[in-house]
Amino acid sequence: MISEPSLVVAEVFGPTVQGEGPSLGQRAGFIRTAGCNLTCSWCDTPYTWDGTRHDLRAELRRVPALDIARRALSGAPNLVVITGGEPLLHQRQPGWDALLEHLARAGVDIEIETNGTVPPSPRTAQTVTRFNVSPKLQHAGDPERRRIRPAALSALHATGKAAFKFVCRTPGDVTAVARYTAAWGVPPSAVWVMPEGTNSARITAHLTAIADAAIDAQFNLTTRLHVHVWGEERER
Numbered sequence: 001m002i003s004e005p006s007l008v009v010a011e012v013f014g015p016t017v018q019g020e021g022p023s024l025g026q027r028a029g030f031i032r033t034a035g036c037n038l039t040c041s042w043c044d045t046p047y048t049w050d051g052t053r054h055d056l057r058a059e060l061r062r063v064p065a066l067d068i069a070r071r072a073l074s075g076a077p078n079l080v081v082i083t084g085g086e087p088l089l090h091q092r093q094p095g096w097d098a099l100l101e102h103l104a105r106a107g108v109d110i111e112i113e114t115n116g117t118v119p120p121s122p123r124t125a126q127t128v129t130r131f132n133v134s135p136k137l138q139h140a141g142d143p144e145r146r147r148i149r150p151a152a153l154s155a156l157h158a159t160g161k162a163a164f165k166f167v168c169r170t171p172g173d174v175t176a177v178a179r180y181t182a183a184w185g186v187p188p189s190a191v192w193v194m195p196e197g198t199n200s201a202r203i204t205a206h207l208t209a210i211a212d213a214a215i216d217a218q219f220n221l222t223t224r225l226h227v228h229v230w231g232e233e234r235e236r
C-alpha cells in the first residue's frame with residue numbers, strides 16, 4: 001500500500017478572508033503549518049511552536065496532504081494561504097510538494113506567508129502565486145542575524161513573486177523598513193506596512209502612528225482585517 005505523504009499542521013480552515021497584504025479581503029482557505037525558527041515577542045500564533053506556553057502534542061497533528069488540501073478547498077475559494085509558524089521549513093517533507101500539487105491541480109492561487117529566513121525550493125518558487133515575505137524588525141526580539149537572512153531574502157525576491165510585509169509600531173519602524181528595502185533593491189510598490197496588534201484598538205493606534213510615514217515612503221498600507229472582525233478567535 002502506498003501511503004499519502006503528510007505534513008504536520010496546527011490548523012486547516014476556511015472559507016475566511018485573507019486579512020493582510022496585497023490580497024486583503026479576498027476569500028480564502030488557510031493552512032497553518034507547525035513550527036517556527038523565530039521567537040517573536042508579539043507572535044499571535046505561539047501555539048504552532050512554543051512548547052513552554054502550549055501543549056504542542058495537543059495543538060499539532062500530522063495529516064495526509066490530500067486531506068489538508070481537501071479541507072482548505074472545501075469552501076471553494078480562489079485562494080489558499082499557507083502560513084505558520086514558518087511554512088517553508090517543511091519544504092523537504094514529501095507532503096509539501098504533494099500539497100502544492102493538489103492545490104495547483106485545483107487551479108487556486110497559492111500564497112505563502114513567510115518570515116523570509118528560508119529560501120524557496122525551485123518547485124515551491126514555480127508553483128506558488130505569491131510569497132508574502134515578512135522580515136522582522138528589532139521589536140520582534142530575536143537578534144538581527146537570526147531574523148534578517150540576506151541570502152533567503154534575495155532568493156525570495158528573485159522569484160519575482162514576493163511582496164514584502166513589515167509589522168510596524170512607530171514611524172521609526174517605517175524608517176527601518178525603508179533602509180532595509182533600499183539595501184535589498186525592493187521597490188516601495190512591493191512593500192506593505194502593517195500595524196502590530198491582536199485587537200482592534202491596538203491595531204488602530206499603530207495604524208494611526210505609521211500611516212503618514214508609510215505614505216511618505218511610497219509604501220502600501222495594510223490592516224489586519226480578520227482581527228478587526230474576529231479578534232483573537234482561532235481558525236478565522
Ligand code: SF4
Pocket residue numbers: 036037038039040042043044045046084085086115
Ligand atoms: S515568524 Fe511568525 S510565526 Fe514565527 S515567531 Fe515570528 S510571528 Fe510567530
